[in-house]
Amino acid sequence: VPVGTQVFEEDETTLIADLEKGGDIVLLAQGGSGGFGNARFKSSTNRAPRRANPGLPAEHRTIWLRLKLIADVGLVGLPNAGKSTFLAAATSATPKIADYPFTTLYPGLGVVRIGDGDSYVLADIPGLIEGAHEGAGIGDRFLGHIERCAAILHLVDAGHDDVTASYDIVREELKAYGHSLDEKFERIALSKADTVDDELLIEKQKQLQDHTGKPVEILSAVTHQGLFSTLRDLGNLAKEQRINNKKEEPAAWTP
Ligand SMILES: Nc1nc2c(ncn2[C@@H]2O[C@H](COP(=O)(O)OP(=O)(O)OP(=O)(O)O)[C@@H](O)[C@H]2O)c(=O)[nH]1
Ligand SMILES: [Mg+2]
Numbered sequence: 001v002p003v004g005t006q007v008f009e010e011d012e013t014t015l016i017a018d019l020e021k022g023g024d025i026v027l028l029a030q031g032g033s034g035g036f037g038n039a040r041f042k043s044s045t046n047r048a049p050r051r052a053n054p055g056l057p058a059e060h061r062t063i064w065l066r067l068k069l070i071a072d073v074g075l076v077g078l079p080n081a082g083k084s085t086f087l088a089a090a091t092s093a094t095p096k097i098a099d100y101p102f103t104t105l106y107p108g109l110g111v112v113r114i115g116d117g118d119s120y121v122l123a124d125i126p127g128l129i130e131g132a133h134e135g136a137g138i139g140d141r142f143l144g145h146i147e148r149c150a151a152i153l154h155l156v157d158a159g160h161d162d163v164t165a166s167y168d169i170v171r172e173e174l175k176a177y178g179h180s181l182d183e184k185f186e187r188i189a190l191s192k193a194d195t196v197d198d199e200l201l202i203e204k205q206k207q208l209q210d211h212t213g214k215p216v217e218i219l220s221a222v223t224h225q226g227l228f229s230t231l232r233d234l235g236n237l238a239k240e241q242r243i244n245n246k247k248e249e250p251a252a253w254t255p
Contacts (some may be wrong), residue, residue: 004019005067006019006067010063016063031058034055072121074152075153076170078101083124088221089221090231092110095108107124125142125143140176152181153230158193159195164207164208189218190218190219192221193218217229
């Protein structure tokens with residue numbers, strides 16, 4: 001199974017195993033024993049034995065496997081915020097990008113390479129809308145993939161009239177989902193900055209900064225404004241977290 005797979009009992013809630021690192025091994029059901037065929041019972045006095053041994057049955061068990069991607073940084077935002085475009089600009093991933101909501105239907109990953117051979121993994125998930133925790137839109141079913149990220153990059157479309165309202169919708173959904181997603185380190189950026197003129201952009205940046213009390217980056221995946229500094233900051237953060245959690249690097253491992 002891929003790294004990041006969790007194994008649950010048939011009840012879907014009791015966790016049996018959590019395969020977090022490459023090379024983790026767990027035995028879930030003991031295989032049977034093949035038994036012996038009649039040739040095994042052949043001897044000098046009994047050359048055609050009619051005896052055989054049926055062996056032992058294998059263990060049967062129903063389990064659920066749930067995959068949580070292991071990414072360092074997760075991208076969140078409303079549909080059309082430019083998450084997939086950001087992933088495509090930052091990594092060599094080629095997600096589907098289009099000018100309509102819910103272009104992304106499944107999470108996607110990309111590897112961001114920063115200087116000195118360092119790299120980290122960025123995850124793009126489908127957009128969230130108001131009521132996602134109640135199943136609206138694609139719902140919150142992919143938020144599990146963000147649970148293990150060190151940080152969140154929250155993209156707010158700079159073209160929206162009310163950027164603080166757009167921001168709040170996504171924050172509310174993160175909170176409603178639980179699992180401490182709203183307590184994760186969050187980096188905020190106004191995306192698609194090239195579509196708004198500078199004066200208005202600065203005003204929106206100030207609004208969002210005052211509203212959140214956090215710094216707000218100005219970002220354009222098209223002109224690459226703010227791209228590299230954001231990627232570098234997130235990379236440093238991911239590295240710090242990795243050291244804190246003493247998370248082992250996916251070491252050389254072959255199945
Ligand atoms: N001008 C400009 N357009 C952008 C930028 N980033 C994204 N877009 C456009 O915005 C639209 C939506 O971009 P996506 O990357 O598909 O948005 P998304 O957040 O992944 O959307 P969902 O997958 O639906 O949640 C596309 O038409 C992109 O070309 C940007 O920095 N500048
Ligand atoms: Mg997308």
